Amino acid sequence: MTTVKELKATSRPRAGKGAARAVRREGRVPGVIYGDNKPPVTISLDSAELRQRIFAGHFLTTIFDVELDGTKHRVIPRDYQLEPLQDRPVHVDFMRLGEGATIRVRVPIRTVNPEGAPGIKRGGTVNIVTHAVELRCPADAIPESIEIDLAGMEINHSRHLSDITLPPNVKTVGKLDPTLVTLVPPSGYAEEQRAAKDAAAAPAAGAAAPAAGAKAPAAGAKAPAGDAKAAAGAKKPDAKK
Structure with missing residues (x-):
């Protein structure tokens, strides 16, 4: 009430x-x-x-x-x-x-449970995109705020109005599904991600080099076979004598 x-x-x-x-x-x-x-x-x-x-x-x-x-x-x-x-x-x-009146009101957004968001622990910042949403509800049951649970949110993730469970008898106005909050990455995050990918790719590329180089001795192994043929051919003059 x-x-x-x-x-x-x-x-x-x-x-x-x-x-x-x-x-x-x-x-x-x-x-x-x-x-x-x-x-x-x-x-x-x-x-x-x-x-x-x-x-x-x-x-x-x-x-x-x-x-x-x-x-x-x-x-x-x-x-x-x-x-x-x-x-x-x-x-x-x-x-x-x-x-028994039902009215349209704009109710403010409030975020809760930031300690449960892995993205915040990694330096992300909560960005409130929509500060209030328009709702239709009974006049004697107006919510004080709409709570958005940040638990489980990662960097670059968002919460939309459709992700929120509204109180009983409270409905959204219109068919839009606005973004309510996003988790913004810290400064330099994109560069760190790129560097991590490059570092992960470097050992894989280095591991392929010895495999390619291993073929060289196999190719060189044919040389003695060629020399053996030359030695066999050297006996022909003696056969004519």
Whole structure:
């Protein structure tokens, strides 16, 4: 079961840029709650509290009960904007969650069990290619992260989304099978592999040389046979005499 956190909000009766600026001058952040076939509600939240929630991590996959005028709205954050220079929140959007709602969320990737990867022991580095994947799941069962087990991974090996066992009732969105992580070789790895292959090939080539040279004495062994014929031929003049 997903942990639900609390947020307090106040009504913001007016919409528009001018009203939003007035809210920010009061140290609050304008926002809106929408969805579930109900009219949108404009709200404001404490800037410091909202900033803390955002930078604590997993903000966009966290379920909140926003208390507004004595009523709690079960919501999930859908978007937020930060002031570019000081990273202060300037706006936030929440989507209402009806009972039994199924939603699409982007869930971050997390690697585990690096000590079980032979490639890491040989100097390889984990490269996270896809930092988050889009999933469809029940609103009350959003995974905090998708774990990728690195056990058994060698250098230049990869893990894809299809290699991961997802939690129950959680499905991928779309038909793509993205690469999630790869194990990158250390610097100079290709040269070391080439040198190892050359070293392994060198004894095999050297072992063939004596075999080829062994044929020389066999060829030279015919020479005495030729000399013997010459000696036999030397007796012919005596036979004529």
